[in-house]
Amino acid sequence: MDAGRVVIVGGGAIGSAVAAFLRRIEPGREVVVIERDPTYREASSALSASSIRRQFSQPVNMAIGAYGYAFLKEAHRHLAVDGELPEIGLRDGGYLFLAPPAAEPAMRAVHALQRAEGVQVALLEPDALRARFPWLSTEGIALGSLGLAEEGWFDGYGLLQAFRKRAIADGARFLHGEATGFVRDGERVSAVELGDGSTIPCGALVIASGPWSGQVGLLLDIDIPVRGRRRSVxxxxxxxxxxxxxxxxxxxxxxxxxxxxxxxxxxxxxxGEPDPDDLPLEVDHDSFEERLWPALAERIPSLERLKVASSWAGYYEMNTVDHNGLVGRWPGFANLYAATGFSGHGIQQAPAVGRGLAELIVHGGYRSLDLSDLSPVRLAENRPLVEQAVI
Ligand SMILES: Cc1cc2nc3c(=O)[nH]c(=O)nc-3n(C[C@H](O)[C@H](O)[C@H](O)COP(=O)(O)OP(=O)(O)OC[C@H]3O[C@@H](n4cnc5c(N)ncnc54)[C@H](O)[C@@H]3O)c2cc1C
Structure with missing residues (x-):
């Protein structure tokens, strides 16, 4: 059965979603997820702000937002295990993007594209913004773009756990271990080596290692342009x-x-500002005092009197080329797949990416939602998929 066994390196929301959908689409498929830290202390999926939106500049991301939102709304149906309902806690709430005068033409152009793609979004001028959000200062703002539906926030850790439980209930195996090497046989990866000296043969390998995907790629002598970029919340x-x-x-x-x-x-x-790789996961309190608080108080004057109740830091798994997910077969390999590089919008994409990659592995093509724009082939062909709305 090794020929069909899919091994996934990384059991965060993405790896767990791929595992769950693989077992759902092809119940006989052997699926092994290798996760080095089952407590997920540093995993992005446990440290996320977990918000979901349709307001992107790339149609594929707009479509993924719609898929993800519909999935989360019905999470109880998709992810309940033995009658136990997943704790996803989806709250509806639109994103409001603000643009200064120089960015107004770009916002209007993206708006036209979003409307053409069926995104429910409204442009608001400063008067309308102030009427709707009386606490907001519109100083220096020319236009706002407000999502009217299919946007909000949820419990990302809850989603990770729900996918993990669903995958295990459906027969996926989660192994506690670290992938430290691979056995390569021409265009195929034939096995994963673990830190304890054991080896797991594989028919297909998925790199879903979040901010550490670049490091996992190095073990295969490939350059996955994904780096951990610290963000404080x-x-x-x-x-x-x-x-x-x-x-x-x-x-x-x-x-x-x-x-x-x-x-x-x-x-x-x-x-243009520095954004170093792999900083220790310590909260950047200086940047709060020097940059964030002043900016908050300028836009929302009542926040002059805020108190910080707590804080944490996590890594964006930043695709340094074009800030979009790398999903699909890796060029030059017959059985190596990536699902990484989501650059701050990955937890909302877990349902669509999990389903899509499972379809690609099982059927050789996408069936539900075409994710081919996210293929890593674009790196080799120098066709970046630039997303303007990266937060
Ligand atoms: C502060 C912050 C705010 C965010 N806000 C949002 C948001 O609002 N909306 C949104 O959609 N996204 C957001 N994101 C991004 C989102 O959280 C991530 O894109 C998503 O969680 C990535 O999931 P993942 O499974 O790929 O990575 P992770 O959750 O990091 O999982 C990767 C796993 O791989 C394991 N691993 C790595 N290397 C190995 C190895 N060699 N062997 C075995 N295991 C290994 C790790 O232990 C880890 O558990 C945010 C992220 C942060 C940090």
């Missing part, structure tokens, strides 16, 4: 609730969304 307490509150994306680079009675917020470096 701050849990904010504020005496004056922001109501109503969408998931706000500011031109300064910050994002903010509600989480119960609190708000989550973080900030990515702007284009």
């Amino acid at each position: 701050f849990v904010l307490d504020t005496p004056e609730p922001l109501e109503p509150c969408p998931l706000l994306i500011d031109p300064s680079g910050f994002w903010l969304r509600p989480e119960g009675r609190y708000y989550l917020s973080g900030m990515s470096p702007l284009a």
